[in-house]
Amino acid sequence: MAETITLGKSLNHGLRRALENDSKVVIMGEDVGKLGGVFRITDGLQKDFGEDRVIDTPLAEAGIVGTAVGLAIRGYRPVCEIQFDGFVFPAYNQIVAQVAKMFYRSKGKVRVPIVIRIPFGGGIGAVEHHSESPEAYFAHTPGLKVVTCSNPADAYTMIQQAIASDDPVVFFEPKRRYWEKGEVDLDAPLSGAYPLHSARVARPGSDATLLAYGPMVRVALDAAAAAAEDGRSLEVIDLRTLSPVDYPVIFESVKRTGRAVVVHEAPGSGGLGGELAARISEECFYSLEAPVLRVTGYDIPYPAARSEEEYLPDLDRLLDAVDRSFGW
Amino acid sequence: MAETITLGKSLNHGLRRALENDSKVVIMGEDVGKLGGVFRITDGLQKDFGEDRVIDTPLAEAGIVGTAVGLAIRGYRPVCEIQFDGFVFPAYNQIVAQVAKMFYRSKGKVRVPIVIRIPFGGGIGAVEHHSESPEAYFAHTPGLKVVTCSNPADAYTMIQQAIASDDPVVFFEPKRRYWEKGEVDLDAPLSGAYPLHSARVARPGSDATLLAYGPMVRVALDAAAAAAEDGRSLEVIDLRTLSPVDYPVIFESVKRTGRAVVVHEAPGSGGLGGELAARISEECFYSLEAPVLRVTGYDIPYPAARSEEEYLPDLDRLLDAVDRSFGW
Amino acid sequence: MAKGKAVATRPSGGGTDAPAGGFVQLLTPDGEHVGSVTTADGTTYSVDFTDEEYRGLYRDLVTVRRLDAEATALQRQGELGLWASLLGQEAAQVGSGRALRTQDMAFPTYREHGVLYCRGIDPIMPFGLFRGVDQGGWDANEHKFNSYTIVIGSQTLHATGYAMGVTMDGKTGSPDGEAVIAYFGDGATSQGEVNEAFVWAGVFNAPMVFFCQNNQYAISEPLERQTRIPLYRRALGYGFPGIRIDGNDVLASYAVTRAALDNARNGQGPTLIEAYTYRMGAHTSSDDPTRYRIASEVESWKAKDPISRVRAFLTKQQLADEDFFGEVDENARKLALDLRERVLAMPDPQPVTMFDHVYPNGSPDLDEQRKAFTEYHASFEGSGH
Amino acid sequence: MAKGKAVATRPSGGGTDAPAGGFVQLLTPDGEHVGSVTTADGTTYSVDFTDEEYRGLYRDLVTVRRLDAEATALQRQGELGLWASLLGQEAAQVGSGRALRTQDMAFPTYREHGVLYCRGIDPIMPFGLFRGVDQGGWDANEHKFNSYTIVIGSQTLHATGYAMGVTMDGKTGSPDGEAVIAYFGDGATSQGEVNEAFVWAGVFNAPMVFFCQNNQYAISEPLERQTRIPLYRRALGYGFPGIRIDGNDVLASYAVTRAALDNARNGQGPTLIEAYTYRMGAHTSSDDPTRYRIASEVESWKAKDPISRVRAFLTKQQLADEDFFGEVDENARKLALDLRERVLAMPDPQPVTMFDHVYPNGSPDLDEQRKAFTEYHASFEGSGH
């Protein structure tokens, strides 16, 4: 039964279904219980599944992820909530040195099917540490799968896939899109869905390819719509998985269009855009009419709220980059 | 007076000179005192400068960096030693959320001139967590300067520059090169040196450009020497600073040679090679005869010691990439 | 301002324990002034204020509450992006804030507006942060008051390092020495970094006071999610004293903090103070506390209000009359009005300034980004964009 | 093997304290068997072994020491990349290892070869790690013994999470319940993560034992760099009991660990045990302890050797004779020889296997890297490369 719901609500439904389907699934984090999380993503779940399934934890991110590792060894499937992007770093050691490596260390004998949910990105007028995009810190870590969603339907499918997967998954949620609505088929069987590891052509086009993920997919789609009015046909690809990236879809597109622009909120230097540009440049060398261009956050700490509009990539900057690509 | 000493010893001399020149410089870390550090980089310094200047700390990396922030606010210039690359992650929160941001947060009113020394890279036959190359995790963080050295002379200069700089610096030391010798002028005034932020042409050449840093500079130089025998002239650039990168030197070289190969030990995906390739592809688009190629560690956790030879980029893999570039 | 008589000695090594009542209290909710309190370890706490000083404390309490209320209003009106109210915690903050000597250094969280005020700092200082025009932007050393720290607990290590520096500078071991105070909440006690700060403070005998405002909640999580025993006892595991005070009693807060700071400056090392108090409002303006706590709990804490007990005391002791209370309110109102006007007048940042202060020595790469940014925005000039 | 009579009750809430002698000791360095020890909180510890069991403990101690010596020799001969010797810590490990019941789960550091042995695991299991052919590669659940953890302290959180799972599975609250033990060193007590494990274990009343082998050093750093009070007292700050034992006394280690595990499985929550011992050798084979500690200190600890006291006891009590001791040595020698041979026979890994086990579900990108790797290496085949 398809319903029109917000992205936040679709995550809530996805978590609920995961809790229902597998008694080993547990949710843990700060304020996930009675409060339902500061974004209400876990709203009502503790009430319905109990304090053992939806665990309000001490205020300690290393503790959240570290105990999740132990629970996973015990056979559980923990879903950890990190309250905001800027607060994941106390858990960084557990994530990159333990979660990412346990399977490798044990030669495949110990699985830690953990999902680490992180609301990320800016645009909500918040104070420091509440608007960051740390995905590149995780995507560079073998052993972790890193994914993000851009719309309610994907959110619903992907959160369930991430939980069902035995791979440890860092699941970035585009917090400024929590309130955006879309149609979601709540009864669709998971088995019928695309694989977790798959990019999506969000809008087909022929003149240039825009690569986006998470909160920036909306911006890319808006840019493509605007460009269409000017007679330019832009293809928009929603990466969905950031590590590993579903390159075949990307290469096919760029070879066809000859131009690519990558967009993300994180600072440009060392961001995922560089990796994408490098891979595309290598694979599509003879097809490229212009270098792969990037529209990203600047190489500065995330600025104060009243500057964020100028910091965040927007439609104008994206179209400007498309223009530059065509003008190369 | 020029002496032929190891890279490790030159760091030791550099630290000693920094301690002598500025009473606010303090060294802190695990085992840095009596033991002189597990690599003996701080050998003899506690004996000569006392326990207040060379501080043996509790076993807690967040504590080391976090208290260094406080000492820096108080006017000190702390030099933190992290014992091995794989043990920096407990301090990651303090480094990316505090050290990198204090200057920005305070609108330039609070400086935290901290140096975080990290022996990094593989090739020493060690167990897990002792051979990693986490530089990309830091280079993506605005507010941090990230540098590394490849030879004794640079090590001596750069460690002093890093300490003298008010910028927070993450200083990666190529641990497998600690025992390599080179000539160092221990009396050279710091003021006469190149700036901390500057790449170096380690070997001039005209046919292709090899970009390397830290432990891989030696490999690149060896590859260039071997290629010369085959009549190919490879230019080797030692990046020295990884964030920000000294791009003018690189662009000039690649525009001249038309080919570039980047090498590093860290896993390829999301490593610095991607960023370099992206920037070069953009800036030198019309000069490139082939895409920028990368020779890197694979996208796996650092493997067990008896596999590391096949994991680490070596002369053969580098020459193979050069061949591929020419064959493009 | 106020100077309290604070006990300078304590039994060595042992952990100070709570007195019979569970915490140190010098002023009851009814406004009874208890002359002195002796804890289980034999330390006696008392204060010895002049009438003027008692009135001063009342003025502080009322003023910081009034300023806080103004900020809450400003937030509701859309003039601040966020506000973290101190409502209910005035006594803990004013008592400890006034206990600091000029040379002492404070490391706050994001809620210590009352401490800031008691340091003599213009209360507008943190409003740039909450309005979203900057991220603080003040000089920690100039004000002896560090940046507000949002990542829970990180400042406790900064404070400990700073205190180590005080020792290294030879500024302890005398009554004129320097001391350091680190503020944090009950939730923060679970963070690894905070516990590392305890380790370091113990090992290096750092001249500092850990001041934990246990306001019973970390957002929605009640105290029992962080500990199963009273928090002040955490210090016992690290070898320095821990003590619980009635955090709604400004006199206890003053007396115990002053004594602990003086112990620190005298070279006797760290103390953990747990100020047992209550967050009367929401966690921040983004929070809805009705989802996780019941009205009767809030009501029961109203009876322990930190301000009304001082007023009752002043009245009973005839140290102040209605005129005085009226004048204090009026003065606070004026300060709040002035604050409001100045907050409204805060200019938005010039966008290009976001490129400033990334590195003391700059970065050529970033300079180019700044240049491109300026040119890009100039291209829209006059285009009505 | 051995089953000790262990006390199952203890005063609620309070912290177990050290007995008069500073720690729980049931067997003196001279081999005197103290019948029982009662700690300050009234808990009585004793063991009740059969003669055979006493001899079994001796055999364990000698065997793990002998295997350890063989590993040290293998490392010196270049057959291992590294070895972390347990020399001096045999009693702490054998006592606690034997106290574990079959259903209990252990989370070791990198030094718990003795515990591993007592779990009935083939002692060769961790040699892949130290030889550099793999990074452990065993199944934690199969052996009820987690991977060796090298990043200091991280495993304490894993243990706590696992123990929370035990409770969630309803496997506590009875004598047949499951318990969890986490091993770590004195240095580890400074890590934030370890202290977070204390927080969580307290809050969730986790069925676990924190077993700290205080071997006086964290590489070169002496104990006073980590704490200024005895480590077992750390637990007091988190609301569960801490107790110090003579870590060189296998009986005390057994009795106290068994009691703590049984308390845990019965639903009475966590205990911290500090086994006061000494690292007789280097930190690892890479370390040179003469740089930071004096010979006389090592000598003084030799007098407290964990094995000789058991031998003295067995001799005095006429529980064993020279024949027995000779047979134990000979048997250990054979096991060591067998171990040596099997270590030498360990095959080097096929390089391409380094691409295995990165993700349970694999990665297409990585598959391509594996393919390219194979092709690249195949291109050298026969080239003598």
Ligand SMILES: Cc1ncc(C[n+]2csc(CCOP(=O)(O)OP(=O)(O)O)c2C)c(N)n1
């Ligand atoms: C490391 C980290 N994790 C999570 C948060 C989100 N957060 C902000 S305040 C808060 C609760 C803090 O509780 P407490 O320490 O008791 O202080 P209080 O706000 O009650 O004064 C949380 C979880 C954060 N700021 N930092």
Ligand SMILES: Cc1ncc(C[n+]2csc(CCOP(=O)(O)OP(=O)(O)O)c2C)c(N)n1
């Ligand atoms: C997080 C981290 N920091 C540093 C190290 C390097 N290191 C390995 S062992 C060790 C000392 C550990 O001391 P302790 O906890 O007392 O255990 P012991 O080795 O004495 O058994 C150190 C510093 C590490 N492995 N992990």
Ligand SMILES: [Mg+2]
């Ligand atoms: Mg609180």
Ligand SMILES: [Mg+2]
């Ligand atoms: Mg130790």
